Amino acid sequence: MMHLDRYLSAIFLKWLLITVFAMTTLLGVLDALGNADLLPAGAGFVGQMRYMVLRLPMLFDRILLFALLLSLLLSYSTLIRRNELVPLANAGLSVFAQIRALLPAVILASAVSALFIDQVSPVAHRALERWLGAGVLRDDSRTPETLWLSDARRLVEVEGLVGDTITGVTLYERGDKGRIAAVTRAASASPLPDGWALEDVSQIRFDGSPPKPPLTWQSPQTPETLRLLMAAPRDLALGDLYRLSRMTGSGSQPASAYLVWLFNRLSLPFAATGLLLLAVPLMQRFGRRENSDLALAGGAAIGFVFMVADGVLKTMAEKGTISAVAAVVLPVLALIALGLTLALRRRTLR
Template identity: 30%
Template sequence: MTTLDFYLSRLFLLRFLLILVAGSFFILTLDMMEVSNDIAGIEADSELQATLQYALHRFPSFLSQLLPIATLLAALLTLAEMQRHRELVSLWNSGLSPIRIMRALLPVGCLLAVLQFTLDDQVLPETTVQLREWSIGEFGETEQLAGADGKVWLRSGNDYLRIPEESLGAERLDNITLFRRDERGLLYERLDAQSAQKTTNGWLLREVTRLGEAQTTAEKLPVYLWDGQIDPEGLRLLARPPRELSMSQLAGLVSSKSYGQRSPQVYKTWMNARITQSLTPILLIFLAVAWGQDYRRTGTLTRLMIGGVAIGFTFFVINGTSIALSEVGTMPSWMGAWAPFTAMACLIGFLVVRREASEPIQIRTEHSSSGNAA
């Protein structure tokens, strides 16, 4: 790492950490004031300990949400500070290209990308589980999978399973009804079981009442082995928003076709979004550098900041809208996550190329002087 790389990285990281940590603590304070009554219900030795436990589990979610915003603001503030001291003008006039500055900040961007992925894929799935167990604030609102009768319908291959909602995620299912269908989708067997236990080969149903397609009376069976694939851990994930799931959990729900509860399109979209969101800090750093080169000879810091923030937040809005549209099947899952990211990358490339192309080509000529010898 050269002296310039270290200097740019240090300026950026100082502002990034200040914005990220201060902003997260500020939002956390407001959030704790709002849910203070719910925090008091946490089982702990003291109220202070309950508050600290909640803050420890809630803080990572704010870090994850503010990290892209802090990256954009820190990059713009770094360039604005250098512009104010005419450091940026000196760098531009010395022939330093925007691509060179992007390369200098790329290691920091990669570090933030790893941090973003770690928060979203490893930390949040763990912390939100505890928050939902406490049922505090927005985490107390769990999606209802059951109908008015309290039953949940699940799908495994061609078969449909009806179980009580309280059995979701349990290793043993009670009072279940299984409807078996053939390859044409026609019902050929109904099974009512008092309980079902997961085994290595499927589910072992006990005290079964079986009614076949050609039967007029029900048949009583002590046990029945059903080869369906219903994972108890996967059932727990159905009621959680996709953002709170890790990549492996999302992939598991995609492979099981989300047990018929939700379109696999939703989880495919978030698998792609997890990748693009992790790469977003790098993209935003490049955006600030590409946008800042338009102000290499001027001191219009206000326009630099407002313009960069406007472009960045427009990207956030379009990206969120695109993911939402992809979740409902309006566009392919990969397109909902990658289209805004690709469009922003193209805009950054355009800003860099446009400025380079608009610079006049300067040809240096050497002038020699000759004199007559006396």
């Protein structure tokens, strides 16, 4: 039985490597071609390859679950085409026995992938920001165009961050009754040990006092903290997601936007288990080759519906419409329930 477990796991891992390589390469090429105008002048082929390599961890995060599902479906399609599923039936390997055989490999692959995303994606994201600027990576329409901060009696708007320099800083000073007393605009700001040095400053006052444009903005914010606040939550490390979810008064994203992606990354092994429960009973086919092809297409369609529903719930959670826990747990529970239902109907191979 151990030989069968290793055999099934080897087929799955082989297809996972092939699927991930094919999907990330294709998406990487399309992404590099579509964003070629964002690269510096004269970047050429080397610049495009650098962009592709730095984007690959983020693209891998986007395709991981679908790649896991396709790999499971293709693994069983391989068994069917080799006429190896019938010997498994003769050996008495039930649906749940097959799930049990593949479960360690699926959990290991998803856990290692989650660790890779958590450790590598933020590093690649920061490298892209330092190279091209923070605004270039706003490929998600849900990411705010500007960053808003609450700083004592001021509201601060930051348009962008290039290297360690802020571009487009606006300070809104509030009076005693909360009304805006003055608006200070600076074209840019460079970091100081205890704040930021404002450059090209102008001020408009609404309290009757003469304008006194400040030359510095005293703030605990650093270039690194601003990069985190301006980044899409999905591209941050688990530690940063947790810290930002606990912060108040900083950033344009609600705490739920960070919590939903924190829980999403932690739930990857459970989602992968749900995909395994779905794929194995779907691919129990012993007839003609067309049957396996139809089952593969049906499994991919169910996976696509799951991804869409999962994305909708996460969008709602990012806006605070539903809780982050519900947005992550409900799709996974629905997937596991569907998989268990199908597995119980095909409890033994026929």
